Amino acid sequence: MRDLYKIDEVQKAMLQSRRNFFLKSGAGFAALPLASILGRDGFFKSKAVAIESSTGLQTPAPHFSKKAKHCVFLFMNGAPSQVDTFDHKPALDKHHGKPYAGKTKVGSNGRAIGYLMRSPFEFNRHGKSGLEISNLFPNTALHADDLCVLKALYTDTAAHSSGCLQMNTGSPLTGKPSLGSWLSYGLGSLNESLPNYVVMTDPRGGPIGGAPNWGNGYMPAKYQGTLFRSGGAPLLDLSNPTGVNQRAQRYALDFLNELNQQHLRSRSNESDLHARISNYELAYRMQTSATEVVNIDNESSDIKNMYGINNPITADFGRKCLITRRLIEKGVRFIQLYSGGGHIESTWDGHNDCITNHKTHAAETDQPIAALMTDLKQRGLWDETLLVWGGEFGRTPTSEGVNKPGRDHNWLGFTMWLAGGGVKGGQAIGETDELGFEGVSDRYHVSDLHATILHLMGFDYRHLTYFYSGLDQKLTGTIDRQIITKAIA
Numbered sequence: 172m173r174d175l176y177k178i179d180e181v182q183k184a185m186l187q188s189r190r191n192f193f194l195k196s197g198a199g200f201a202a203l204p205l206a207s208i209l210g211r212d213g214f215f216k217s218k219a220v221a222i223e224s225s226t227g228l229q230t231p232a233p234h235f236s237k238k239a240k241h242c243v244f245l246f247m248n249g250a251p252s253q254v255d256t257f258d259h260k261p262a263l264d265k266h267h268g269k270p271y272a273g274k275t276k277v278g279s280n281g282r283a284i285g286y287l288m289r290s291p292f293e294f295n296r297h298g299k300s301g302l303e304i305s306n307l308f309p310n311t312a313l314h315a316d317d318l319c320v321l322k323a324l325y326t327d328t329a330a331h332s333s334g335c336l337q338m339n340t341g342s343p344l345t346g347k348p349s350l351g352s353w354l355s356y357g358l359g360s361l362n363e364s365l366p367n368y369v370v371m372t373d374p375r376g377g378p379i380g381g382a383p384n385w386g387n388g389y390m391p392a393k394y395q396g397t398l399f400r401s402g403g404a405p406l407l408d409l410s411n412p413t414g415v416n417q418r419a420q421r422y423a424l425d426f427l428n429e430l431n432q433q434h435l436r437s438r439s440n441e442s443d444l445h446a447r448i449s450n451y452e453l454a455y456r457m458q459t460s461a462t463e464v465v466n467i468d469n470e471s472s473d474i475k476n477m478y479g480i481n482n483p484i485t486a487d488f489g490r491k492c493l494i495t496r497r498l499i500e501k502g503v504r505f506i507q508l509y510s511g512g513g514h515i516e517s518t519w520d521g522h523n524d525c526i527t528n529h530k531t532h533a534a535e536t537d538q539p540i541a542a543l544m545t546d547l548k549q550r551g552l553w554d555e556t557l558l559v560w561g562g563e564f565g566r567t568p569t570s571e572g573v574n575k576p577g578r579d580h581n582w583l584g585f586t587m588w589l590a591g592g593g594v595k596g597g598q599a600i601g602e603t604d605e606l607g608f609e610g611v612s613d614r615y616h617v618s619d620l621h622a623t624i625l626h627l628m629g630f631d632y633r634h635l636t637y638f639y640s641g642l643d644q645k646l647t648g649t650i651d652r653q654i655i656t657k658a659i660a
Contacts, residue, residue, distance in 0.1 A: 249520035328564075
């Protein structure tokens, strides 16, 4: 066996650089691809005890055959208004400017409830289905017959932090695995050179609550999301330090592998060692594969124009959507794209001026999302890709005071849509009351949506479990949930 003390200075530099990288990334390790190494190496001890095999963690097989192999979550961070997007309420025109006298409790953070406020956006019917969509989304509207609009969703919280967590993890509390983690755990990997779960946030900032929104919770760290940048180096600290070539890096990794294998022979039941070895190798492979997948230079000008990459308004989200298609082609299972980052007007959180706010964020995302849908269809990837669009909750049909065109939070009835693999498009499911405050028919909880997404990906939500703390844990919790059967083709 090679002697550790004989490693040359280049190798020492590389090892030291990696050690510094590990330590430096600890505070936000859920955002980095090598986080699993940190957890496996004892920096962040996993609490979970998973089902093991002689080769490491077993991956549950889907419970039944489904078309969808990938899922893309288009997360409109900040909570878009349903009555300005996909839930047309003509009654608001009639009652515009009148005080709200209903019994539904709305509002958040002690803000005063203003007056009923009509939508300034024109709604038109689109496609053969005649689906009503506001003129905020002229490009998405071209795909109306593919959309399954869920108009009466509800959640348990009116705060952004807990709302994002519940939408992403099924719980308003931290510490639970995210939807992407559950799908990564259940489906396994199709590409050994890329992470199974990729997240791309808004350049203005991440969602409130940060990395727990794509965290692994009580599952092993390998199942958490990997934070990609849409330009330049996709991952910080992944490149070799100055003066370290690929040969030296390979030498050091082989040496580490030799030590790990020696340790493993005397501790064959420790799956952490299997994961450690595989994750070091994944990091090595990603130096090439991750860089290649975000490099869109070889894409045609027509494709770039279709995604709006040459337009400063759509450039960022367009790039993320194009990279999403490239990730799907490479076999990545779950990709989450955030529109809106930071707080208030930098997100869809239109407290001050919902009208200007939604014009801004819709303009940034509409063309790229429609381009992604078109591109997936052209490349034969549509039927195997599930698209999910929406935010953490909705907004009130009331203003936030006289002559204040902002809307407050509404968690009692809001809209999201599904499209793609396994989805019955060209329809709206559920209704809110005539003003758009609360669901009154086909009303579904966020956990019902999660159960439906799992179903579309081939899983019975009741049986996709992970043993932790003496229980078979589920994404949907302990309460029986409903599959939104009308949404399934």
